[in-house]
Amino acid sequence: MFEGVKRAGPLEWVVPVGFVPNMRVPGRFFLSDELARTLEEGAVRQLANVATMPGIVKHSLAMPDIHWGYGFPIGGVAAFDMAEGVISPGGVGFDINCGVRLVTSPLTENDIFRTKRELIEEIFRVVPTGVGARSPLNLSNRDLTEVMVSGAGWAVEHGYGMEPDVAYCEEQGAMPHAEPDAVSAKARQRGLPQAGTLGAGNHFLEIQVVREVLDPKAAAAFGLSEGQICFMIHCGSRGLGHQVCTDHLKILEGATKRYGISLPDRQLACAPVNSPEGRSYFGAMACAANYAWANRQIIMHMTRTVIERMYRIDYAEMKLVYDVAHNVAKYERHVVDGTTLEVCVHRKGATRAFGPGAPDIPQAYAAVGQPVIIPGSMGTSSYLLSGTETAMERTFGSTCHGAGRVMSRTAAKKEVRGRELRNQLAREGIYVRARHEAVLAEEAPEAYKPSSEVVRVVDEVGLSRLVARLEPLGVIKG
C-alpha cells in the first residue's frame, strides 16, 4: 500500500488528514489485498482531494471498485452538510445518472436456447445503439421539459411501460427539484434526438440467466429464481447529461472563486449547496437524471416488446426488479454520530444501498433492503445484492457500482482482438452484437477488475449482501 495509507481492518484502509494539504476529514476505502494490487496512487490522491472540500461530513469514502478518474475518484462517495457544504459536478461526472436496471421474465434458459442469436439481433435492430444513434421518438421541446421533470413516469404515461414500473426505480424514476430552466438550449438540442438510445462505451444491454441464488429469501422478494431469464440495461443521460455537466462546471468554476473556495483540482469546482449556483446545478442535474430514467424505461419497453413478440409471453410478465443510479448527487438524511443530518450525498461510480426499513424503497422490499444491481464487464457475471443497515451506518447508504477498469483501452487493444474475443465468448455460449469490432477489444473482460472480488468485499464488509449471480447469454454493446 502507498506510504501514509493505514490499514484499519482486513478490508479497510484509512487515508489520514495530511495525506494531501488542507484535508478536513480523513479518507476511508474498502479493498481486499488482491484488489489493492491494481490500485493507482492517483485514485487515493483524488480521494484525499475530496476531503479538502468545505462541509464534508465524517470522511471521504471509496468503494472497492475505486479507481483513478477526474475530480472524485470513481467509486467515490462523499456527503456534504446542507448548510456549510458544497455540491460539485466533479462528484457526479459527465454521465449524470448512468445506471442499471434489471428486468425478470417467465422464460428459462431452454426457452431461448435455439433463438438466442435471433433475439439479440432483433433487440439490436430495435434499440438504437452506438455512436451517433438517433431516437425513434419525435420529442418536442415541450415533451422534453416533461421528460426532465417526470422521468420514467413520463415514459409510462406515453405508453412505454406499465404503471408499477415507476415504483421500482430509485426516486420513483424522477428526482424532485428538477429545474428545466437550468438546462441550456444546447443540452436540450442534444437530448431531443437521443431519448431511448443506448449510447456507447461501457453501456450495454444483456440477456442474462440467474445462475446462482445466494440469498433465497431476498431473491424471492426480488422475484428471482435459478435458471430464470432476465435482461439488464446499463446506460445514462446521453448528450443531455454531458452538456449539463459541461455547462455547470463552467458556472461553478466562477462560483468557486467568488465564494473563496480553494481546491487542489479544477475538476472539483463547486459552490455551497444552497447558493444560487449550487441550486441551479442540482436542478439541472435532476433534469438529466430524470431524462436517464426515462431513457432506460423506453429501452426496457422496446426490449419487452421484442421478447413478447418472439416468445408469446405477456408484456406484464416481465417485471422491473429495480433501477439504480450510480452517478448522482442527492439530498438525503443520514444519522452521523447519533445526530440526524440532512446532507448532499455525491455518488460517483457508487450505488445507493439503503437497508431494510429505509424510506424511499418499495414496500415489497422493506424487509430485505433495496436491490443493488452490479453489472459485470462484458462476458462476466453481474450480481444482484441487497442494501444493509451497515451501509446506512458506514457509507451514507452506499456500495460499489461495478467492476472498475484495470487496463487502459490502448493496453486492451494490444492484448485482445475484437474478432478473437467474439469467438472466445461464443465458445462460452455468449453471443455478442456490436456495431464495430474495435469496441469489443476495449471492453474485454481482462480490462476490468473481477466483479466477483468487488462484490465479495462489499458483502464481507456488510455494505450490501449478495443475493444472486447472473451470467450473460447475449450482449448488445454500444
Next chain:
Amino acid sequence: MGFEELDHTADVLMRVQGATVDEVFEDAARAMFSLMYGTCEDGGIVRSLSMESEDLESLLHDFLSELLYISDAENIVFCSFDVDVSGTSLSAVLRGDAFDPDRHGGGTIVKGVSYSGLRIVKEDETYVLDILFDI
C-alpha cells in the same frame, strides 16, 4: 507535431505536442475526433467559431466542449481544424463530413473534457499538453 494516447485505466489520456499554441489546439481537437469517429475525410461542411475565456486552459476546454456540442447536435464529424489563438481568445475554421454510421461508427463517445491536470507547458521550443477525455 501530433498526439499520442498514454496509458490511463478509466478514461483516455492524450499527449499533444505542437510548435505553436495554435497547433496544440488543432491537434487536441484532432485527437478528440479520432477517438470519437476514427478516420474522416473532408466532406465539404465548414463551420467557423470564435470565443474568449479567462485563461488559456479554459479556452482550450471551452473550444473542445463546443466542438463536442456541435458534433453531437448537428451530426458532423470534423477532420480539419484551423485555429488562431490570440491571448485568451480564438477564432477557428472547422471542416468535416456528415456523420455516417458505417464510416464513422467505430469510435467511442467522448462524454466530456476534464479540467484535471489540464495545463499547456512549454518545453524547449515545444508546447506540450496532457488532456483527459471522459469516455
